[in-house]
Amino acid sequence: MTDAPAREGELPLETDRLRLRPWRASDAAMHHKLWTERDPRVPPHRRIDAHGHPTVADLEDWAGRRDDTPPVGLLVAERKDTGEAIGYCGLIPNVHGQHDEPEIAFELLRRAWGQGYATEASWAIIRRAEASGCRRLWATVRDWNTASRRVLAKLGFVETGRVEPDEAHGDSLFVAKTLRPSVPPSP
Ligand SMILES: CC(C)(COP(=O)(O)OP(=O)(O)OC[C@H]1O[C@@H](n2cnc3c(N)ncnc32)[C@H](O)[C@@H]1OP(=O)(O)O)[C@@H](O)C(=O)NCCC(=O)NCCS
Structure with missing residues (x-):
C-alpha cells in the first residue's frame, strides 16, 4: 500500500x-449492477423497485449531481491493472451531523469479492480522513453481513454496543474507529 498520507482533496x-x-457518467452501468447484486435482506429503499428504478439513466444523473467535498465523499474503486471500475468506497455524512465523524461505506461487484480490495480501499479512505482532520469514523453494519463485519474488524473498527433492532432486515450494529487527525480538528 502507498503509505504517503493523502492531502485533503488530492485525487x-x-x-x-x-x-x-x-x-x-460511464460508471452508471457498474453502479446499476451493484444495485442488482444486493442481498435480498437489504431494505427496499436500497433495492431496484418494482418499476425498475433506479435505472442506469437515474444513476448517471446521480453521478452528475454529486458533491464529494472532503471529508465526505464516495469514490469509485478502479483496478490499476485493468482500469475496471469494481465498486466504491468513501465517507458519507454522519446521521447525527458531526462533520468530523463521518461514516465509512464500501460496496464492490461480486466478482471482485474476496481479494482484499475493500480493506485496501478503506485504508486509503481512512488515511484521507485523518488528513482532513476527522477524529473518528463510524460504520453501521447489519448483523448478518459477515464479510463487511470482517473488513471493519481488520480496519480496527470496534463495536460501540449501540444496536438498532430491525427484525425484517437484520439489526444494525454501530462500530467506530478513533483516528489520529494530522490537522487540527474543526471546532
Ligand atoms: C463487504 C464487501 C465490500 C467486502 O469486500 P471484499 O473486497 O471481499 O473484502 P476483503 O477481501 O477486503 O475482506 C473480506 C473478509 O471477509 C471474510 N469473509 C467474506 N465472507 C465471509 C463469510 N461468509 N464468512 C466469514 N468470513 C467471510 C473474508 O475471508 C475476508 O477476511 P480475511 O481477510 O480475514 O480472510 C463486499 O462483500 C460487498 O461489496 N458486499 C456488499 C455491500 C456491503 O455489504 N457493503 C457494506 C455495508 S456495511
Whole structure:
C-alpha cells in the first residue's frame, strides 16, 4: 500500500492495486449492477423497485449531481491493472451531523469479492480522513453481513454496543474507529 498520507482533496487516491477517483457518467452501468447484486435482506429503499428504478439513466444523473467535498465523499474503486471500475468506497455524512465523524461505506461487484480490495480501499479512505482532520469514523453494519463485519474488524473498527433492532432486515450494529487527525480538528 502507498503509505504517503493523502492531502485533503488530492485525487485520485492510489493503493498498490487500486485507484480511487470521482464518479463519471460511464460508471452508471457498474453502479446499476451493484444495485442488482444486493442481498435480498437489504431494505427496499436500497433495492431496484418494482418499476425498475433506479435505472442506469437515474444513476448517471446521480453521478452528475454529486458533491464529494472532503471529508465526505464516495469514490469509485478502479483496478490499476485493468482500469475496471469494481465498486466504491468513501465517507458519507454522519446521521447525527458531526462533520468530523463521518461514516465509512464500501460496496464492490461480486466478482471482485474476496481479494482484499475493500480493506485496501478503506485504508486509503481512512488515511484521507485523518488528513482532513476527522477524529473518528463510524460504520453501521447489519448483523448478518459477515464479510463487511470482517473488513471493519481488520480496519480496527470496534463495536460501540449501540444496536438498532430491525427484525425484517437484520439489526444494525454501530462500530467506530478513533483516528489520529494530522490537522487540527474543526471546532
Ligand atoms: C463487504 C464487501 C465490500 C467486502 O469486500 P471484499 O473486497 O471481499 O473484502 P476483503 O477481501 O477486503 O475482506 C473480506 C473478509 O471477509 C471474510 N469473509 C467474506 N465472507 C465471509 C463469510 N461468509 N464468512 C466469514 N468470513 C467471510 C473474508 O475471508 C475476508 O477476511 P480475511 O481477510 O480475514 O480472510 C463486499 O462483500 C460487498 O461489496 N458486499 C456488499 C455491500 C456491503 O455489504 N457493503 C457494506 C455495508 S456495511
